[in-house]
Amino acid sequence: MTDTPEPSQHEPNPQASLHADAAKRRIEQAVHDNDANLRAVAREIHADPELSFREHRAQRRLIAPLEAAGFAVETGLAGLETSFRAVWSGGAGAADGPTVALLAEYDALPGVGHACGHNLIGTSAVGAALALKEACPDLPGRLIVLGTPAEEEGGGKIIMSEAGIFDGVDAVMMCHPQEKTMVLRGALACVDATFTFRGRQAHASSSPERGISALDAMINAFVAINSIRQFVKDDVRIHGIITKGGDAPNVVPELCEAVFILRAADVDGLHTVREKVYRAVRAAAEGVGAEVGIAEGLIYAERNNNRELARLFRANLENMGLEVSDPPKSGGVGSSDIGNVSRLTAAIHPYIRLGDAGTHTPAFAELAGGEAGMVYLNRAARALALTAYDLFADSSALAAVRGEFEAWKQSEQEKENA
Template sequence: MKEKIKSEVKNLMKELEDISKYLYDNPELGHKEVKAAALLENFLEDKGFTIEHGICGLPTAFKAVYSSQKPGPKIGFLCEYDALPGIGHGCGHNMIAAMGVGAALGLKSVLNTIGGSIIVFGTPAEETDGGKVTLAENGAFDGLSAAMLAHPSAVTKESGRTLALNAYRFEFFGKTAHAAGCPEKGINALDAVISTFNSINALRQHITKTTRIHGVISDGGKAPNVIPDYAAANFYVRAATKKELQEVSAKVINCAKAAALSTGAEFKLSTFELSNDDLKTNEALSAAFSRNLMLLGETEIEKADAPSGSSDMGNVSYKVPSIHPMIGMGKKDLVGHTVGFADWTQSEQGKEALYKGACALALTGYDVIASQELLKQIQDEFYNN
């Protein structure tokens, strides 16, 4: 069975490479991935999948289903396809999309024999608003036995953890006045923003080493001789777990409230992106994926890094057993979110990584369906942690 899957993915490589290249040549930002979603939907529909367009109210999200019409586990492959402004596919989402559909078709080649079903999800806007958050909240992933995606990287690494994230916008409303002639008649909203930054910097002594707080002043006034009556800042707050995130977020919000109180400004709190949960890798599923990578000739799989970034895949991992491993593209000095990274997805090493990622995902899906023991390990871990 596994040889058939490998052969199927190999036969599909020209089409998968074309998908990766098309997305590379036509980068689209989050929630605007009209061409990308249509390409993947049409491709999967031509291969026998049933398509649901615009699921959960997201116009560029989709669900593609193929069922063996026999009982068995439901395997989810997740595709990302949004690009970065000014950079293009510097995070390799063009490859993630191609690997996801390649995995689905590789597994489909044996599905009628082994049973179960395959669901491919098109998940927009990972870089910004996090489409998987909305999909998870609306139950899109409920009932899956496993949810998987593979991410291109400089080196191959096991699936690990990510940080939970909140995205806050702090707005302050003051009162204008002549900054030299009658400053006592004004209320300086910019002072409130600056005080917020200073208070947060003082807070850093009392947070854990995995906590991250970083922000920018998005509005700070128009002219130095006018007391700013409006100022605002955007902050990301990250922590190792959802519980820790809520605790530190409350402290960060209090910094902003205190700044408003001390300056006399009015304060408004909002969010500018959806929150990400921390990714909880299912270790039994991750181990199966690593075994399949080695079966494909991968000789070096590094342990996952300590968590530092965030991903909406975390929200999926709270719903169903999930993994998010890294597939090395044979160039250890690659830096993500760069034009060079995007370009490297089109290299021969990038194409080899595309094959390995798609094939390992498909083989792991096969293992989950074919091995009751593995499925039980995955489920026991998920429900007991």
């Protein structure tokens, strides 16, 4: 094709054949050729943010170009209306070839819209798939774009994992915008917990002795949680807000509510933290004669990055001329529902730099809808498509990725049996 490679930064991979280099140039050119369409989709989703499980218009915007390109699309997987699966089986022998899934997220945050840049995540997965099909129509395998709703709240990938949606998928990947380009950043296990405190209403001045303050129970719970912070591991994060704090200062509050997120390095560590926090919360309520109910969300597992897959992704980023930073040695991480997927199959969740703003801020939302976001989109689509190509075209690369995952699974099994 007529693409201009980047010879100055291009370090030829000794294993890559001339054939692979040509195919990769075609893939990158296909992403470039589709750039205006991808930008339009990403900008439309950005301008029309939809919250977790309600991403109907974003779903349609992502599905439309896949359908037009001949992908077989179905929606409503695992009972999630706003999920989708778009499948393309390549050339001869595709049925016996590998299955690679690119994950699309497209949910927004309350108040700050696309402040996590999921408009770019969804569109880059679609852009990568379209380019791969366009440039390499005879690819020996199945390429899937999986629309996974509700990453921010609800854990769509957890629900899809439990429904078997990832069965038979050899590798999954997605790419997330961030301040730095990083490939092997981890993520903590986490769970959200809603604490509902129930006391008894009374006039706060004329008959306070008849009341039980749900608010005092809740304040005591915050204090009790703070008092256990010293006695947990460094990786633990416990953070909460008050969502109901009473209705009037002259009424002893009957119902108060706080929502917390608990995090730890892994699910085992998270169980320890849950026990300590819940005990502190129950004791705080009991201390003032109140009751407390605890409602938990789904448990997000820690991220199990596949290093072999990450190595392929990193090589593609570097061939594109991008500088890759090391992940932080400690701290600096959140959680994501891809953690649960990474226990089922080989997975990566790398990051490409968007600009100088932290995720979940208005400044990040602005970048995600502006020119920086569109540059990110082009880069992420290329890196995803090139790495997927590596898995289809190089059976030894795929074998290394799968070998690492199977070895990890076995070691987990042995830990469980021990």
